[in-house]
Amino acid sequence: MAETFTPLDARFMARALRLAERGRYTTSPNPQVGCVLAKGDAVVGEGWHVQAGGPHAEVNALAMAGEQARGATAYVTLEPCSHYGRTPPCAEALIKAGVSRVIAAMVDPNPLVAGRGLALLQQAGIVTAHGLMADTAAALNAGFISRMVRGRPRVTVKLGASLDGRTAMASGESQWITGAAARADVQRWRAASCAILSTAATVLADDPLLNLRWPAGEPYPLAQLRQPLRLIIDSQCRLQAGGRLLDEPAPIWLLRPADAPRANWFRPQDQQLACTTSANGQLNLPALLQQLGRLGLNELWVEAGATLAGALMQAGLADQLLIYLAPKLLGSDSRGLFALPGLEKLAASPNLQLVEQRMVGDDLRLVATVAPTQEHA
Secondary structure, three states: OOOOOOHHHHHHHHHHHHHHHHHOOOOOOOOOOEEEEEEOOEEEEEEEOOOOOOOOHHHHHHHHHHHHHOOOEEEEOOOOOOOOOOOOOHHHHHHHHOOOEEEEOOOOOOOOOOOHHHHHHHHOOOEEEEOOOHHHHHHHOHHHHHHHHHOOOEEEEEEEEEOOOEEEOOOOOOOOOOOHHHHHHHHHHHHOOOEEEEEHHHHHHHOOOOOOOOOOOOOOOHHHOOOOEEEEEOOOOOOOOOHHHHHOOOOEEEEEEOOOOOOOOOOOOOEEEEEOEOOOOOEOHHHHHHHHHHOOOOEEEEOOOHHHHHHHHHOOOOOEEEEEEEOOOOOOOOEEOOOOOOOOOHHHOOOEEEEEEEEEOOEEEEEEEEOOOOOOO
């Protein structure tokens, strides 16, 4: 039987979700979580998970509420944890504080929790419910859920293109198709990502930094934000030097076959990740994403050319496309968005759902989700 929630429940859960969003750039590999403690129509405490390794949302809310937590209802965007990690279980903290009711937006997909937190609360005589604004809560932690359920990060492929779907001139010239506002917007998405995946071909062609350059005037000082890992696919061992990548102290992980020689330009923070290869010598992308999931990466941001973008699409590994369309035409001789050979019928084309469209400066930003095919479901 479906749970029945009141408008007041919805109001407090909406507030908890807004609090959870404040951890967008700082909680990984943990999920973003918010908590509101209320008595009647009054909030007595609230908090959110600020940073991995620090107190969880419930603990911060309980600290604010103090004795007023006794008898209160706790609205939490994710089921309170039931296990000891870097911090004690939040379910036990809620029990000790004497709350009378706990409403969770969704059950935690982490196998270490997965209903055990709610069960602990129920055993202590606390009324529990879940499912309020579950879809919103799940969208907030799509990468974490992907890692817990599928064993791999959520993959977002970012591309900048002209209105005729071209990413570069035939010569490779591409700076800059999109405007300054779009490039600043990219930084916010990079900041929410655990790692940026690119290729040796892109590094050799563009000599990019692939780092986070936080827009001036934004509420987060750059010093508070982590630099994403830079993951470079180099299956043919083409990178003989790091280029501008080395100007940024954030780690570089070079993804090469297991028998490949170690790069001699590495710094202490860099490393080479041994990856399995397919029969044609290319990296096994499904195996690579599972490997990245085991390393705790929730969100993978892809910035590369048409070859990798197309390979991820063909393998059913791209979950989301983020495309900035500039008011330009580059012509039929220029380079396309995706290398997708073999598509002969419309029915075989990838199934996309456009979920957002917004102007960013002079450019149009499109966000589309990729529906899994029967083969990759």
